[in-house]
Amino acid sequence: xxxxxxxxxxxxxxxxxxxxxxxxxxxxxxxxxxxxxxxxxxxxxxxxxxxxxxxxxxxxxxxxxxxxxxxxxxxxxxxxxxxxxxxxxxxxxxxxxxxxxxxxxxxxxxxxxxxxxxxxxxxxxxxxxxxxxxxxxxxxxxxxxxxxxxxxxxxxxxxxxxxxxxxxxxxxxxxxxxxxxxxxxxxxxxxxxxxxxxxxxxxxxxxxxxxxxxxxxxxxxxxxxxxxxxxxxxxxxxxxxxxxxxxxxxxxxxxxxxxxxxxxxxxxxxxxxxxxxxxxxxxxxxxxxx
Amino acid sequence: xxxxxxxxxxxxxxxxxxxxxxxxxxxxxxxxxxxxxxxxxxxxxxxxxxxxxxxxxxxxxxxxxxxxxxxxxxxxxxxxxxxxxxxxxxxxxxxxxxxxxxxxxxxxxxxxxxxxxxxxxxxxxxxxxxxxxxxxxxxxxxxxxxxxxxxxxxxxxxx
Numbered sequence: 001x002x003x004x005x006x007x008x009x010x011x012x013x014x015x016x017x018x019x020x021x022x023x024x025x026x027x028x029x030x031x032x033x034x035x036x037x038x039x040x041x042x043x044x045x046x047x048x049x050x051x052x053x054x055x056x057x058x059x060x061x062x063x064x065x066x067x068x069x070x071x072x073x074x075x076x077x078x079x080x081x082x083x084x085x086x087x088x089x090x091x092x093x094x095x096x097x098x099x100x101x102x103x104x105x106x107x108x109x110x111x112x113x114x115x116x117x118x119x120x121x122x123x124x125x126x127x128x129x130x131x132x133x134x135x136x137x138x139x140x141x142x143x144x145x146x147x148x149x150x151x152x153x154x155x156x157x158x159x160x161x162x163x164x165x166x167x168x169x170x171x172x173x174x175x176x177x178x179x180x181x182x183x184x185x186x187x188x189x190x191x192x193x194x195x196x197x198x199x200x201x202x203x204x205x206x207x208x209x210x211x212x213x214x215x216x217x218x219x220x221x222x223x224x225x226x227x228x229x230x231x232x233x234x235x236x237x238x239x240x241x242x243x244x245x246x247x248x249x250x251x252x253x254x255x256x257x258x259x260x261x262x263x264x265x266x267x268x269x270x271x272x273x274x275x276x277x278x279x280x281x282x283x284x285x286x287x288x289x290x
Numbered sequence: 291x292x293x294x295x296x297x298x299x300x301x302x303x304x305x306x307x308x309x310x311x312x313x314x315x316x317x318x319x320x321x322x323x324x325x326x327x328x329x330x331x332x333x334x335x336x337x338x339x340x341x342x343x344x345x346x347x348x349x350x351x352x353x354x355x356x357x358x359x360x361x362x363x364x365x366x367x368x369x370x371x372x373x374x375x376x377x378x379x380x381x382x383x384x385x386x387x388x389x390x391x392x393x394x395x396x397x398x399x400x401x402x403x404x405x406x407x408x409x410x411x412x413x414x415x416x417x418x419x420x421x422x423x424x425x426x427x428x429x430x431x432x433x434x435x436x437x438x439x440x441x442x443x444x445x446x447x448x449x
Contacts, residue, residue, distance in 0.1 A: 002314070002335070003316075004314070005293055006314060034356065034360075035337060038354075038355040038357075039337050039355065042336050043336055079349075102425070103340075103424055104350060105349075108349040108350060108351050190420075191424045
């Protein structure tokens with residue numbers, strides 16, 4: 001179908017964009033890459049009075065490193081991030097996960113911040129943000145606030161963003177020495193939404209796992225970090241034992257919904273299998289031997 | 291509510307174009323209706339089928355998910371720029387030889403996706419080709435012949 005009638009604004013500065021959002025009092029939507037919003041418009045599932053297109057705001061188009069964080073502005077494309085040497089070297093988990101987001105034509109337009117702000121719980125980037133404890137920089141005309149993933153993701157397709165606010169930046173902590181990361185997913189076809197996906201990280205000292213991160217997409221209304229599974233991995237006396245224990249925690253604690261594509265039980269099965277697969281790959285990449 | 295319109299200037303297949311369109315008109319519709327470039331096909335209109343894929347500044351994008359006003363100042367390349375009936379692009383030639391199309395509806399989207407793909411990866415494996423076309427739906431061929439055609443075109447373009 002065709003989108004409903006709307007007013008269109010393409011401001012050149014963040015301030016103008018924030019003023020527009022304020023002036024429409026909640027009846028305007030922010031248009032970034034448009035890979036989620038435009039389908040919703042075309043299907044007439046949303047009917048905003050106006051679109052505030054932020055694509056021409058040059059000050060929001062950046063990927064840069066500062067004080068242990070990689071900062072990604074609201075207009076930075078997924079494909080740009082995927083190919084960025086900075087992202088590949090400093091936030092390798094994000095670079096890995098981006099390859100699973102849609103298809104190259106989608107990633108050429110879609111933005112990192114836009115995917116996060118859309119908050120589809122099956123989206124890869126939410127799991128990455130949860131695993132890395134990313135920071136979300138949120139701004140309106142009067143103030144800026146910075147929140148973590150637990151505060152940002154509220155439920156299906158819902159974040160803590162107010163109608164006059166823009167997610168202007170997301171910050172991912174740079175990977176520290178000793179850490180190794182792996183992203184694994186099962187989807188119906190490459191590029192489809194995840195039936196289940198895991199973002200995993202391990203830190204090794206003398207060949208032993210001393211720290212870990214495990215977060216999931218497709219496992220309920222928001223991305224889930226599973227600290228119980230991380231703890232189970234660390235507590236085990238052998239790596240193989242840790243894998244088993246972490247997978248059991250994932251199987252036991254995650255509560256995904258079932259749908260047309262996969263039952264809840266099958267999704268939990270996938271989560272457990274992907275937990276083992278991702279941890280093995282991260283471990284092997286550090287020269288760990290099973 | 292009055293339908294807001296805007297005048298847009300862009301380059302299409304190398305030529306400057308100026309058109310006045312409703313702001314909600316997608317680039318796909320503007321290409322077809324305002325510029326007469328009906329090679330770009332419209333399938334699902336929500337970014338799933340890939341039939342409307344064109345190049346925006348040499349990168350493949352879904353033209354049904356982009357408003358024509360957003361193309362202001364940009365360069366758009368459509369399937370019309372690829373080859374002519376007498377002188378097909380190597381991908382078009384290979385599609386014809388390998389039976390990579392039947393009804394042809396999805397073909398322009400496949401071609402535009404693949405032109406950009408082969409530029410990035412001139413020596414793809416069959417698996418890489420399958421992943422490259424995962425965002426384009428074809429209901430006729432079953433894809434095997436499309437993968438064959440891409441392999442053949444890649445070989446010729448390397449030679």
